[in-house]
Amino acid sequence: MKILESQSAVLTNYEVYQHIVDIQQRNSAGKKKRRMPEDAFRLSKEVLKYLQTEPNPLHNQKETQRYSENSLQLLCEKFAESFPDITKGEGLAIFDVRPTNIAVLTTLIEDIDTRFTEQEQQQIIDLIVEILGKDEPKDEEDEEEEGEEGAEDGEDGDAVQSVEAVNGA
Amino acid sequence: MWILTKIADLVQLKPQDFNKPSIEAIEDKINEKYANKVIPNIGLCICVWDITNASEGLIGQYDGHVNINVEFHMVVFRPHKDEVIQARIDKQTSEGIRLVTPFFNDIWVPSTELPENSEFAEAEKLWIWNCDDQQLYFDTHETVRFQVIEEKWHTQAPTKPNESADSNAPTKTRHQPPYSIVGTMAAPGLGCCLWWE
Structure with missing residues (x-):
């Protein structure tokens, strides 16, 4: 074994999610069902389960298809346009976590209070919600421990984009 | 949280793998060898x-094995510093909180990295954050951000091999995880996700 490049790229949660979903689809398509070797099979299932746990924004990706290559690009473009101060790394972190309030946004952007006014912070949140959507608040006062993914659909239903074979590279 | 690592390795296909398409056989071999393994200073x-x-x-x-030199990209779990x-x-415990994900179990938040004014309730075995005049609980199994x-x-x-006469005596070695993460929850927006909804 030889490590050629220890880090040739950084992947977003969405890319890993889509990669595993693609593998599962490919393996169950066709007459001959295929399965990954035991460890890889189990691990990728666990990673998928992790990514589908609320409040991870991918928890209802299956229904809403809110995340795609396009939405990432759109988010980066909008940030470059309105908030060029946000670094690429911060943009990716926002894409992964999808903060829908300022408290969570604070953890992703360094020195947020000196770099952006409160109004700008709210504008960033609005932009995120516009592109990546948000979860409708639930009526029950308490969530179950094992956040059931995809239980509710909410307002996201109208923005279905179909994305296929994004991992061709 | 995830990176791609480029690795070169020799893959040996046994004759019984010849019925698979080569690309699948190679991929299976690599997954067999690498999945769920930690490479030092690279990740899981x-x-x-x-x-x-x-x-x-x-x-x-x-032996009739087919030897192939392969270069490939591996998906690796390696959160970078400051990532949330x-x-x-x-x-x-009174020393801190252990966090898990379904695939990775070695995340530790020491008590010094919990929000200010946090205290450990010995009876319930949980940490409580005294935020203003509110008591917020770190409930076990709760989803948190760190x-x-x-x-x-x-x-x-x-x-060393066990040298005692009783060869069945279990060797007592403390298991140290090959890769572990230390995190903090001492900032606004971190801690139980529900607090910040």
């Missing part, structure tokens, strides 16, 4: 991303 390997290059297969003289990720509370502050690598040295 998840699965193959793509295969970028493969040599002609050379058949070994004695989500996990679940697994166990709490920020990575440090990573620890540990290479397990081989241990």
Whole structure:
């Protein structure tokens, strides 16, 4: 074994999610069902389960298809346009976590209070919600421990984009 | 949280794998070897991303194995410093909180990295954050967000064989995880996700 490049790229949660979903689809398509070797099979299932746990924004990706290559690009473009101060790394972190309030946004952007006014912070949140959507608040006062993914659909239903074979590279 | 690592390795296909398409057989072999393994200073390997290059297969003289030099990208779990990720509370002691994800169990938040004015309730075995005049509980199994502050690598040295007369006596070695993460929850926006909804 030889490590050629220890880090040739950084992947977003969405890319890993889509990669595993693609593998599962490919393996169950066709007459001959295929399965990954035991460890890889189990691990990728666990990673998928992790990514589908609320409040991870991918928890209802299956229904809403809110995340795609396009939405990432759109988010980066909008940030470059309105908030060029946000670094690429911060943009990716926002894409992964999808903060829908300022408290969570604070953890992703360094020195947020000196770099952006409160109004700008709210504008960033609005932009995120516009592109990546948000979860409708639930009526029950308490969530179950094992956040059931995809239980509710909410307002996201109208923005279905179909994305296929994004991992061709 | 995830990176791609480019690795070169020799893959040996046995004759019984010849019925599979080569690309699948190679991918399976790599996944078999790497998935769920920690490479020191790289991270936890998840699965193959793509295969970028493969040599002609050379058949070994004695065993009939086909030897192929392969270059591939591996999906690796390696959160970078300051990254904010989500996990679940697994166990709490007076020293801190252990967090887990379904695939990775070695995340530790020491008591010094909990929000200010946090205290450990010995009876319930959980941490409580006294925020203003409110008491917020770190309930076990609750989903939390934390920020990575440090990573620890540990290479397990081989241990001496058991020399005692009773060969069945279990060897007592403390298991040290090869890769563990230290995190913090002492900032607004971190801690139980529900608090910040």
